[in-house]
Amino acid sequence: MVAELRSPARPIPSRAGGPDTDGPPPPVPRLAAALPHRQDPVLRAADVVVASVAGVLTAPVAASVALVIRLVDGPPVLYRGERLGRGGLPFTMYKFRTLRTGAEARLGARYGDVLQAATAGETTRTGAVLRATQLDELPQLLNVLRGDMSMVGPRPLRPAVWAEVAAGIPNLADRFAVRPGLTGFAQVRQTNVTPWEEKLAHDLEYVADRSLGLYVRCCLETAARVGRQTLDGAVAVVGRRSRRR
Numbered sequence: 001m002v003a004e005l006r007s008p009a010r011p012i013p014s015r016a017g018g019p020d021t022d023g024p025p026p027p028v029p030r031l032a033a034a035l036p037h038r039q040d041p042v043l044r045a046a047d048v049v050v051a052s053v054a055g056v057l058t059a060p061v062a063a064s065v066a067l068v069i070r071l072v073d074g075p076p077v078l079y080r081g082e083r084l085g086r087g088g089l090p091f092t093m094y095k096f097r098t099l100r101t102g103a104e105a106r107l108g109a110r111y112g113d114v115l116q117a118a119t120a121g122e123t124t125r126t127g128a129v130l131r132a133t134q135l136d137e138l139p140q141l142l143n144v145l146r147g148d149m150s151m152v153g154p155r156p157l158r159p160a161v162w163a164e165v166a167a168g169i170p171n172l173a174d175r176f177a178v179r180p181g182l183t184g185f186a187q188v189r190q191t192n193v194t195p196w197e198e199k200l201a202h203d204l205e206y207v208a209d210r211s212l213g214l215y216v217r218c219c220l221e222t223a224a225r226v227g228r229q230t231l232d233g234a235v236a237v238v239g240r241r242s243r244r245r
Helices: 040-072 103-107 112-120 127-133 140-146 159-168 172-177 185-189 196-209 212-244
Strands: 078-084 090-096 150-152 181-183
Touching (some): 040 090, 040 140, 040 212, 090 140, 127 212, 140 181, 150 212, 159 172, 185 196, 185 212
Parallel strands (some): 150 181
8 A cells, every 4th residue: 555645646626724714614515527537437346346245245134233223223224314425415325323313413513532422322222233343334335336435435524524624624625536435545544533634644545546456455454344343342242241140
């Protein structure tokens, strides 16, 4: 992987101002077409293949998760939230519901460690397990097949988070050059509480240098990480239940 950030050869002009900008937050950029890259058709074909295979293999797990949520937490089974995609255009992202109904409105524009702390009080009974194992992300395979997302790319932003952080991060809009990803370069290298500036550096590195090789490497590293987290999460849940007894 490339060790240092190299700016895209043809970056998207940012609409964000500097940290001392006064007035309302910068508007979400509305780009008629994101800048093309020679690898984009190859990566889109890889998305369709990988998401299709993953969807078939995980279908029994997804059906079981949906049933458990329905029986334990009640409807709705799916969370539908607005996110900003390629070109800054909004789309509906799907996840298995892990928070109480209406939690997103109550959480507002929080992000990072503040969001992590606030989310703890909103988690449903099944939500803790789904988040620990990352099974709540499975419905995003549908977003990949629809073309809203890619398997690899910057994680999608909530409009409220964009409004909160864009003015202080001048190049944040550059991440809209590609489809948001189910996983990404920043997720492989960083954590949920990593500062935005560091995450953005890794996101823009992928935007500039995206290729099939980098795509495959991110997918494999994510699969290994999810496997470890799933095992650790299952062990932690079993441990908590044993202590309660």
